[in-house]
Amino acid sequence: xxxxxxxxxxxxLDVPGVNWILRRRTRSLGIVFMxxxxxxxxxxxxxxxxxxxxxxxxxxxxxxxxxxxxxxxIREARAGGMxxxxxLVSFTLDDGYQDQAVIAAPIFRExxxxxxxxxxxEFLDGARWMWWDRLSLLFSEAPSGTYRLPLPGxxxxxxxxxxxxxxxxxxxxxxxxxxxxxxxxxxxxxxRWQDELRVALPDKPPERFAPMTWDQARDCEAMGITIGPxxxxxxxxxRESTEQVRWEMAESWRRLQKEVSAPVPVYCYSNGTPRDFGxxxxxxxGELGLEGALSTIAGYLRLAPPPHGDAVxxxxxxxxxxxSLPGDMPGFKRVxxxxxxxxxHRIPAAPESWEPRREGSLSSRA
Numbered sequence: 001x002x003x004x005x006x007x008x009x010x011x012x013l014d015v016p017g018v019n020w021i022l023r024r025r026t027r028s029l030g031i032v033f034m035x036x037x038x039x040x041x042x043x044x045x046x047x048x049x050x051x052x053x054x055x056x057x058x059x060x061x062x063x064x065x066x067x068x069x070x071x072x073x074i075r076e077a078r079a080g081g082m083x084x085x086x087x088l089v090s091f092t093l094d095d096g097y098q099d100q101a102v103i104a105a106p107i108f109r110e111x112x113x114x115x116x117x118x119x120x121x122e123f124l125d126g127a128r129w130m131w132w133d134r135l136s137l138l139f140s141e142a143p144s145g146t147y148r149l150p151l152p153g154x155x156x157x158x159x160x161x162x163x164x165x166x167x168x169x170x171x172x173x174x175x176x177x178x179x180x181x182x183x184x185x186x187x188x189x190x191x192r193w194q195d196e197l198r199v200a201l202p203d204k205p206p207e208r209f210a211p212m213t214w215d216q217a218r219d220c221e222a223m224g225i226t227i228g229p230x231x232x233x234x235x236x237x238x239r240e241s242t243e244q245v246r247w248e249m250a251e252s253w254r255r256l257q258k259e260v261s262a263p264v265p266v267y268c269y270s271n272g273t274p275r276d277f278g279x280x281x282x283x284x285x286g287e288l289g290l291e292g293a294l295s296t297i298a299g300y301l302r303l304a305p306p307p308h309g310d311a312v313x314x315x316x317x318x319x320x321x322x323x324s325l326p327g328d329m330p331g332f333k334r335v336x337x338x339x340x341x342x343x344x345h346r347i348p349a350a351p352e353s354w355e356p357r358r359e360g361s362l363s364s365r366a
Contacts, residue, residue, distance in 0.1 A: 026087040026338040030073045030301030032294065032322040033335075034092045038103040044208035045099050048325060050107060056325075056332050057111040065089055065336065069114045069226045071264040074292040074317060077303045078350040087336065088303060091115040092294065092322065094230060094268060096124050101212035101220055109223040117220055118230035118268035118294075121255040124214055128233060129205035131183075132175050134190050137206070139171040142197035149196055151177075152185055179271060183235035214259045227260050229253040229290075230268040236276050237269060246284055253288060265290045267318075272296035282318035292347075293318040299343035317347040 037047030060067060063086070068076075070090040091108070093100045096119030108115045122128045139161065148156035161167050178186050194201055205211075212220075217227060229252035231237075237245045249267065256263035267285050269277045272295040285293045299321030321343060326332045334340045 026300075026336075028302060028304035029087040029338060029344075030077060030090070030303050031087050031335060032070055032073070032090045032092060032301065032320065033325045034094055034294075034296065034322045035100075035104065035325045036094050037097055038099040040099050040103055043099055043102070043210075044206075045097070047099065048104075048327065050103055052327070052329075053104065053107050053325075054111075055329055057107070057113055059329070059332065060089060060113075060336070061111065063336075067091070067113045069264070070116045070294070071226065071228070071266050071291065073301065073303075074266065074320070074347070077301060077347050078291075078317065080305045080349055087300075087338070089336065091325075092268065093117045093225075095120055095130065095234070096211050096217065096230075098210050098212040098216065101216035105220045105223050105225050108225065112224075114224050114226065116226045116228055116264065116266070117217065118228050119212070119217060119256075120230055120234045121232050121252050121259075123211045123234070124217060124259075126204065126211070129209055129211070130234065131178065131186060131190060133205060133209040134201055135175055135178065136171055137201060137209075138190070138193055138197050138199050139167045139174075141199045142167075147196055150189070150192055152181060152189065179236055179276075180239070182239045183233060218260055221260055221262070226262070226264045227256060228264045228266045228268060229256055231270050234270050236271050237281050238276050238278060242280060245281060249281070249284055250288055253290070265292075267293035269293060269295055272322075277319075279315070282315045285318045286315065291317070292320055294320050294322055296324070297321045297343065298323055298341065299345050300338065302344050302346045305349060312346050312348045314348050316345065319345075320347070321345045 035048060035053075037045055038053075039045060039047045039049050065086050067089045070092055073088050073090050076088070091113070093104060093115060096117065100117065104115070105117075120130075123130065142161055144162050146158060146160045149159055150156050159170050161170065178189075181189070190201075221227060229249065231248045232252050232255070233248065235244070235248060237248065240248070253263070253265075253267075267290050269281065274295075274297060277295065282293065297319070301320060323335050323340060323342065326335065
């Protein structure tokens with residue numbers, strides 16, 4: 001289906017009978033939504049509005065669309081799935097910001113809907129704050145002027161900060177560029193830029209960039225939120241050594257077992273685009289005994305078993321697609337009704353002897 005056809009179909013979503021047809025079309029699809037920040041004037045945060053999240057959950061309730069934890073979706077798919085009367089939907093929350101605990105989790109509880117949180121463990125420890133937030137503060141707080149900012153492997157780059165638009169454009173450009181650096185190199189650069197931009201970053205993040213606490217994470221569990229691993233320090237794994245990648249993945253999983261009651265064996269890659277993880281990371285996830293791993297590649301998960309004889313990548317459950325949670329109802333409906341662009345992702349059936357792992361149990365191979 002091309003983009004023009006999708007847009008035309010989207011305009012007819014509320015016409016009687018059209019939703020029934022689209023429901024049949026999506027009867028064996030799994031849809032995973034990812035959410036990062038919630039808008040909160042009191043905390044000074046931007047992001048999804050609480051009223052929009054409630055509207056999305058109300059839509060799923062009216063359409064009787066089943067919402068399950070992402071680990072359950074993976075298990076049902078690996079068990080062979082089935083033809084359904086509509087899609088399965090899961091929600092995920094990345095990183096562990098406090099607005100997720102204060103705003104999002106209570107809304108999911110209000111609707112009796114599960115979600116899965118993927119916190120960065122040192123972020124919740126208070127040992128670090130996110131590098132993109134540090135970068136944002138540098139560009140928002142630097143005095144107006146022209147600066148020469150050093151970059152790895154090249155000379156300084158001239159940057160003029162003379163308007164809010166210029167600050168935003170430079171921040172966005174450098175945020176994209178920083179994703180290509182190893183974490184150690186990136187963090188050293190941020191320290192140097194404090195001197196260049198004449199901004200002293202605090203040890204602890206300002207309130208709008210603050211993480212939830214581990215107590216709040218446990219409160220989220222009590223509200224029906226499951227919790228899975230998402231690294232210790234949030235590096236881009238493909239930029240790191242194999243030793244560092246294995247530590248980031250295994251240690252975040254171990255740490256969750258100490259802090260929450262039933263961590264789920266599903267991993268969430270940092271950033272998660274095709275250039276941010278690969279076969280090495282997928283192999284390590286399998287060696288740790290995890291049951292799946294999430295990317296940020298847009299697409300649907302096919303829950304029904306593949307046609308007889310069709311080959312399926314044996315590691316495909318370690319590169320599962322997700323859609324960013326849309327910012328409006330038309331966008332949300334397009335994804336739920338199967339009209340959004342994206343791949344259709346199949347995962348291998350589990351071996352006949354396979355049984356789902358008990359949440360919280362760590363593989364002896366870790």
